[in-house]
Amino acid sequence: MTVTHDLSNEGDIATEIVAAVRDVLAGHATPVALHEPEFIGNELRYVADCIATGWVSSVGGYVDKFEADLAATTGCVAAIATMNGTAALHVALLLAGVRPGDEVLTPSLTFIASANAISYCAATPHFVDAEEASLGVDAVRLEAYLRTAATVTDGICTNRRTGAPIRALLVMHVFGLTGDLDALSAVADAWHLVLVEDAAEALGSSYHGRATGNFGRVAALSFNGNKTITTGGGGAILTNDAELGRRAKHLTTTARVKHRWDFVHDEIGFNYRLPNLNAALGCAQLERLPSLLARKRVLAEHYLARFADVAGVSAISEPPGTISNYWLNTIKLDAVTAARRDDVLTALNDAGFMARPLWRPMHLLPIYAACPRDALPVTEALSACVINLPSSAKLAGL
Ligand SMILES: *Cc1c(COP(=O)(O)O)cnc(C)c1O
Numbered sequence: 001m002t003v004t005h006d007l008s009n010e011g012d013i014a015t016e017i018v019a020a021v022r023d024v025l026a027g028h029a030t031p032v033a034l035h036e037p038e039f040i041g042n043e044l045r046y047v048a049d050c051i052a053t054g055w056v057s058s059v060g061g062y063v064d065k066f067e068a069d070l071a072a073t074t075g076c077v078a079a080i081a082t083m084n085g086t087a088a089l090h091v092a093l094l095l096a097g098v099r100p101g102d103e104v105l106t107p108s109l110t111f112i113a114s115a116n117a118i119s120y121c122a123a124t125p126h127f128v129d130a131e132e133a134s135l136g137v138d139a140v141r142l143e144a145y146l147r148t149a150a151t152v153t154d155g156i157c158t159n160r161r162t163g164a165p166i167r168a169l170l171v172m173h174v175f176g177l178t179g180d181l182d183a184l185s186a187v188a189d190a191w192h193l194v195l196v197e198d199a200a201e202a203l204g205s206s207y208h209g210r211a212t213g214n215f216g217r218v219a220a221l222s223f224n225g226n227k228t229i230t231t232g233g234g235g236a237i238l239t240n241d242a243e244l245g246r247r248a249k250h251l252t253t254t255a256r257v258k259h260r261w262d263f264v265h266d267e268i269g270f271n272y273r274l275p276n277l278n279a280a281l282g283c284a285q286l287e288r289l290p291s292l293l294a295r296k297r298v299l300a301e302h303y304l305a306r307f308a309d310v311a312g313v314s315a316i317s318e319p320p321g322t323i324s325n326y327w328l329n330t331i332k333l334d335a336v337t338a339a340r341r342d343d344v345l346t347a348l349n350d351a352g353f354m355a356r357p358l359w360r361p362m363h364l365l366p367i368y369a370a371c372p373r374d375a376l377p378v379t380e381a382l383s384a385c386v387i388n389l390p391s392s393a394k395l396a397g398l
Contacts, residue, residue, distance in 0.1 A: 013312050013337045014347035020310050021353050024302045025395055030352025032390040035328060037230045038292065042284040050280035058253075060276030062283055067236070069286045070221070074203075074211045076238040078245025081274035081282070082252055085200040085222025085235035089117035091251050091272060092218040092237050093168065095244050096194040098123050102167040103159055103372060105193065107137050108361040109379045110172045113222075114198050115362045118170065126159070126166060127363050127373035130382055133319045135174035135330075138378065139183035142169075145374040146191050157191045162372060168194040173202035173212050175388070176228075176325035177318060181207045181215045196220075199238070203228050204293045204325035213238040218248070223278075228292060228327050229285035231278040293325055295393035300326035302396070303389065312337035316386075328388040338385035345387060358386045 025032055050062055063081055070079035082088040098104055100122035106114050108127035115125040128145060131138035150157050150166055157166040169188045171179070188195040195215060199205075200222035202212040213219040218241075223234035237248045255269025274282075300317070307315035315331050318324035333341055341357065348355035361379050362368045 013333070013340050014343045016310050017313060017331070017344050018347050018351045018353070020306045021348060021355075021389060022351070024299070024306050025353065025390060027397065028395055032353050032395065033392065034354040034356060034388060034390055035226045036392045036394070037225055038288070038392065038394060039284075041288045043281055046280040046284045047277065050277050056277040057275050058273050060279070062276045062279035063274060066231075066274070066279040066282045066286070069283060070236055070238070073286060073289065074213045074238055076211075076213055076219075077240045077242050078238070078248070080237040080245060080248040080252060081279055082235045082237060082272045083274055083278075084233045085220055085224060085227075086113040086117055087252070087270065087272040088220035088222070088235035088237045089113060089170075089198055089200075090120045091248055091270065092196055092220045093117055093121050093123070093170065094251065095218050095237070095239070095247055096168045096196045096216075098167050101164055103162070103164045104168045104170050105137075105142070105166060106170040107172055107379070108363045108373065108376050109135060109174065109358065109382060110198065110362065111200070111359055112362070112365075113200065114170055114172055115368055117220075123167070124164065125362065125368060125371050127361075127368075127371060127376060127379075129374055129376045130174075130379045131179060132378060132382070134177045134179035134322075135316070135382060135386070136177065136179035137169075137171050137184060139180050139187050141374070141378075142184075143187050143190075146187070149372075149374070150191065152192055155192050157193055159372060166191075166193060168196050170196045170198055171216070172198040172200075173205055175316075175330050176202050176205045176327035177316065178202065178205055178207045178212055178322045178324070179319070181212075185215060200235070201227065201327045202325060204289060204323075206323045208321050214240060217241065218244060223282060223285070228296075228325055229282070229289055231274065231282040231285065234274050234278050234282060236274075292393045295396035295398050296326045296391065298396040298398060299391065299393070300324070300329055303329045303331075307331060327391065329391045331387050331389060332382070333385040333387070341385060341387065348387075348389075353390055355390070356388050358383045358388075
């Protein structure tokens with residue numbers, strides 16, 4: 001093994017973090033992945049059955065069942081399965097009324113899909129700052145920012161500087177944590193913004209007893225291979241508006257008008273549907289969701305307890321009144337130890353514990369550097385001090 005820096009120093013933050021992770025993950029063979037899928041239920045059975053029926057592609061019973069099961073799991077009126085979470089977000093934003101030339105408020109601290117989905121609508125991401133507790137949009141800062149940056153005329157929120165309509169607020173539940181969704185909803189209402197949830201990371205999370213995905217007019221989930229449950233690749237649009245649900249199904253299935261043999265498409269739709277084969281996998285994965293969530297919670301409790309004893313770093317826990325799915329466990333270095341972030345990442349990965357930093361904030365990527373934005377001090381500070389740790393459910397040791 002190559003020693004890239006001195007780890008012999010007692011009290012060294014990198015050494016202490018590696019020791020803490022080693023304690024929590026004791027007994028698990030290295031390398032330990034950041035997040036692995038788990039196929040120990042009916043996955044093979046349903047996929048084999050799907051193949052046996054011949055209906056592996058764009059129609060079939062597993063898609064219908066997966067959508068019904070998702071609606072039941074989230075408590076949403078409608079769930080529409082899509083080929084990935086980014087496609088779900090794209091159509092969610094269109095259904096929220098986002099049009100070319102609009103702006104959409106969204107955190108800079110997010111995965112690229114949130115900003116890209118806005119761009120696919122020919123709209124512009126407008127970046128706002130994050131809060132420490134949930135890593136999501138800071139409702140208080142957002143309200144203060146809108147007072148200086150926006151005005152509402154004839155029921156339309158407008159950017160004072162660019163003159164563009166600010167149509168929606170796309171929030172993201174980072175690593176399964178949820179921020180103050182009541183406060184965010186109130187800001188959205190007061191400023192005539194349509195609230196949309198990027199809940200890609202938050203299946204199984206809730207706020208005051210209500211599952212994420214129920215707060216926006218429309219929301220998006222992801223079932224990528226690294227998410228809480230997976231369909232290989234996949235996503236879903238969630239809504240409590242039955243008519244919007246029908247629109248989502250229509251738009252994601254090429255906008256074809258129902259007919260026994262004729263091909264009439266009444267608008268320019270998308271071929272975004274989830275194949276039946278992937279939905280079969282999804283049905284089996286959803287059956288395992290309660291077990292996955294329970295074990296991920298136990299693992300999170302192990303990390304929280306062990307890191308309580310390490311000075312200079314804290315493990316992030318769910319904010320009061322919320323339930324996190326603890327998709328990815330997260331630690332935060334303090335102001336002093338943050339300078340050692342890259343050493344910590346190197347030491348963890350050298351020790352066989354896959355760890356990674358936050359995404360590069362969107363406003364620091366050249367492709368999004370020119371977008372309108374608030375000052376983003378918390379976003380920039382967090383991006384320099386947050387680290388994700390191995391988080392697969394099987395690591396709970398149960
Ligand atoms: C995973 C993810 C998505 C969607 O990703 P896909 O790979 O397209 O399914 C969107 N937003 C966030 C924040 C994500 O983490």
